[in-house]
Amino acid sequence: MVLSFLFVHRLFCSTTMGATLNLVYAVTIILFTISSTSHGYDPLDPFGKxxxxxxxxxxxxxxxxxxxxxxxxxxxxxxxxxxxxxxxxxxxxxxxxxxxxxxxxxxxxxxxxxxxxxxxxxxxxxxxxxxxxxxxxxxxxxxxxxxxxxxxxxxxxxxxxxxxxxxxxxxxxxxxxxxxxxxxxxxxxxxxxxxxxxxxxxxxxxxxxxxxxxxxxxxxxxxxxxxxxRSSQTPKCCVSLSAFYYRNIVPCPTCSCGCSSSHCVKPGEMPPYLEQKHDPEEEVPPVVECTKHMCPIHIHWHVKVNYREYWRVKITATNLNTMKNYTDWNLVVLHPNLKSVEQVFSFNYKSLTPYHNGINDTGMFWGVKFYNDVLLQAGKIGNVQTELLLKKDMGNFSFREGWAFPRRILFNGDECVMPSPDDYPRLPGYASSSSSSAASSFVTIVFCFLLLLFV
Structure with a gap:
């Protein structure tokens, strides 16, 4: 009976540990892919130069x-x-x-x-x-x-x-x-x-x-x-998330672009730097509005409406840099449902398929010439926004586990800081069960690891 018990636990633990190792391997690959842009190679634009x-x-x-x-x-x-x-x-x-x-x-x-x-x-x-x-x-x-x-x-x-x-x-x-x-x-x-x-x-x-x-x-x-x-040791943008089925807004992570508030500007104040003369041939360092994330650019993704065959998303880009207008700005978004974009309002859109292998999960957005192609400096009109209408892929579509939110967002080619997946908006009644499931999975993994060590 003891041997049967040990056999069952070894089988269960080996299965769980195998899945865990696969998960660790996948996470490692994802982290390598994300960090690769900081080393001169961009998997979303492998031939870019x-x-x-x-x-x-x-x-x-x-x-x-x-x-x-x-x-x-x-x-x-x-x-x-x-x-x-x-x-x-x-x-x-x-x-x-x-x-x-x-x-x-x-x-x-x-x-x-x-x-x-x-x-x-x-x-x-x-x-x-x-x-x-x-x-x-x-x-x-x-x-x-x-x-x-x-x-x-x-x-x-x-x-x-x-x-x-x-x-x-x-x-x-x-x-x-x-x-x-x-x-x-x-x-x-x-x-x-x-x-x-x-x-x-x-x-x-x-x-x-x-x-x-x-x-x-x-x-x-x-x-x-x-x-x-090489461009900057701190990120330049961050992402916040919200959904019609979730009462709270998931904000940008704290200190996404640094924690120094000595040179930030409180809302409504005029930065003293605007009164100084600047060399037009040199880019002025950003002076951002005081926020918890301290990023010059803030991207917000909102899951707005759920239809029978479609769903709707609103994207807003806000400039919090009081020293710069972003001319010919662009956004690159990675999401599996971008292969089924039906309509994009007020932005230009292009699907990016650098490998020509049938994977179509990355898209590029930019402003319409003479309408919103300039993201103005921080202020009441320092933002641009669009809405997307996407057709549901019934084989993959889900509002669970944060599936409706982007995997990556880049502004002008720079990676934006995303919230932790644990903080993503979840369906009502699903957050607690998912948290308890994650906790039980962690306890199971630790138990299996200790059992394999001592048995």
Missing amino acids: ITIKWDLLLSSPGHHTVQVKLENMQEYRHIDKPGWKLSWHWESKQVIWDMRGAETTEQGNCSAFASSGTLPHCCLRRPTIVDLLPGSPFNSQVSNCCRGGVLTSMSQDHTNHVSVFHMTIGSFPDDSGEFTMPSNFDIGVPGYSCDNATSVAPTKYSTDKGRRKTQALATWEAVCVYSQF
Whole structure:
């Protein structure tokens, strides 16, 4: 009888422990997936990157013509104002004689060319290049320039995700004049890191309405990737939840974006920073309204209505940053029912399927041009909202266990802090039973572990 008892307990415990190990394994995979965005790889946009392509168009000793193209190949991350600031390190004594479509922020010491009659555009060993502003003189422009360094994402605006400029490169009088590719690239946007350029197939250009193709003498390409951890050591947004069947609102977790309240602004107060002058070429640090979560952006997901074949969700994004308007903002949401979106009100929507494997659980939302594409700074009108109508998948749909709430939400490509699943709104009468079930499961696991140790 004792052997039978031990056998039954071993079988029960092994089954429970096996399920537990599977659960631990699944949680580990999920945590790895979530944290991967902070290390330069995003599973929701696995091919996302910014490329810097150098095309050597003409070359002779001491005189080289180069075209540089920055291309944002990310689905939902974009470069907002004040824009990119491309810099690199010259490996030899090279100078920039002339530029079209961009300019350097400093000229540097060009005294070595004092006797030449004309000074180079830039003589710095590490120049910093910025895009020209809209409305620049026509003779200074090239195609795809002059947007102030702004690069849109691929999904939001496929026509403005590229910046181009031309350079004429020379060398100091005591240099051989041979062209050498620079190194140590940086686009000057927090969170991005770039590798050194590598040689790739020469770029081809179409002329005569596509009847003839020419090509660059040589082409190099550097790749830049984004890391949320590099961008900021604290999150930038958080999520709160509510539902028609739950009386309370589940707030953003406390201190989601930090706990310091020394620089926050109480509702209704005017931050003193607004009265100060700021460099338009530098992004001003956020000054947020005082909240328990201290996040610049607050996302709220509300399960609004339940129909027979459909259900309705309201999403609200609120700007609590008193120092910034978010232009061309976007939201990325991960939820299994997004494969059955029937209608989206007042927002643009695109389904994201990066792996083309039939899984359609991720969607991107952004504002309508000239209507709500700018999320204004904190205040009465500092929010945007939409409603979704989703068709129920009767095989999976449920209001239980928090199924109706998103798995992940990203604002402008940054992961938002979600409430703990234990705090999600639950159906009436279901919360207590689920809590007791979780507690009993934990006790069972501990009992089985101890039994396996001592039996």
